[in-house]
Amino acid sequence: SYVLTQPPSVSVAPGQTARITCGGNNIGSKSVHWYQQKPGQAPVLVVYDDSDRPSGIPERFSGSNSGNTATLTISRVEAGDEADYYCQVWDSSSDHQVFGGGTKLTVL
């Protein structure tokens, strides 16, 4: 089955840029979606189809996808961005939705 690999944690100072990666075999050929989950809350979609933002999501959130790595970039990081972030794709080989293991973003 298809595997998505994320770093367990990323730390960044307020105002700086956070980059969270999601690795997968030829992931650039798939559409990648990203979710933010704050403690005790349900996940929220922050980027879909590699780089599109749902309405209400700040422009500070952006995404890219090429080769074997997709990246969620959060610019001008704020304390309120501290959360777990998950990448997700559709694996057509298995007809399964697949999630990465998640990355905990810490704002220093």
Place this chain on the structure above:
Amino acid sequence: EVQLVESGGGLVQPGRSLRLSCAASGFTFDDYAMHWVRQAPGKGLEWVSGISWNSGSIGYADSVKGRFTISRDNAKNSLYLQMNSLRAEDTALYYCAKAAELGYSNYPDYWGQGTLVTVSS
């Protein structure tokens, strides 16, 4: 406003059954596929099952195939998950999620708050 409200969770003994429900509102339910996604305590997200808008296409994670059954009632704007032969490793918060389009190959775009299932003797 999209609203998804799960119910039916609780404490159940290993080997027993439980049925989860999800009441949907704020969108045209039969225009979208639906998913169940779970999260074990302190762990990440795991897709459990998906169902297309008309129930014509259904999929399950390998970990639940043969034990869980997803269904929907478009007349009642409701999604269900029948869980049989429950195991300790099924303990998790179960989320109902709306898909972005008709087929369950589409990503979840809205999530409920979840219902907790605890499997323990």
